[in-house]
Amino acid sequence: MSICFSSIVLAKQGTAVFYARPYVPSACYGYRDLGPMIAGDNPTVFDGGKVCGRRYKVRCLGGTNGTPNPCKNGEIIVNIVDLCTGCGANEINLSQDAFSKIANLKAGRVRVDYTQV
Numbered sequence: 001m002s003i004c005f006s007s008i009v010l011a012k013q014g015t016a017v018f019y020a021r022p023y024v025p026s027a028c029y030g031y032r033d034l035g036p037m038i039a040g041d042n043p044t045v046f047d048g049g050k051v052c053g054r055r056y057k058v059r060c061l062g063g064t065n066g067t068p069n070p071c072k073n074g075e076i077i078v079n080i081v082d083l084c085t086g087c088g089a090n091e092i093n094l095s096q097d098a099f100s101k102i103a104n105l106k107a108g109r110v111r112v113d114y115t116q117v
């Protein structure tokens with residue numbers, strides 16, 4: 001197959017929440033520390049760990065709960081290392097370090113788009 005997947009990848013829209021340290025253990029890597037730019041993916045796509053090691057480029061689009069202008073400019077890249085059991089479909093659970101680079105922590109949950117890279 002010689003389909004160029006990169007040309008058909010579209011950003012998914014969803015929401016992001018975050019969690020604080022410690023970042024280990026994780027569902028994918030146990031006590032192996034993959035650094036601070038990590039995230040957990042929702043049960044809909046986790047697929048027994050097939051999602052582990054994916055990289056997502058994530059951008060903040062806006063608030064979900066009336067927090068005015070929670071977004072910061074720019075985008076981040078995170079590695080999926082965990083299962084986010086409490087996440088809904090199209091929701092990702094960013095590390096606090098990752099979330100704080102694209103949004104105000106006070107917002108708690110923000111709308112994002114994310115693309116696998």
Ligand SMILES: *[C@@H]1O[C@H](CO)[C@@H](O)[C@H](O)[C@H]1NC(C)=O
Nearest residue numbers: 019040082084085086087093
């Ligand atoms: C986010 O991940 C952390 C660490 O795995 C977990 O404790 C927390 O419950 C997750 N958040 C949700 C909404 O599931």
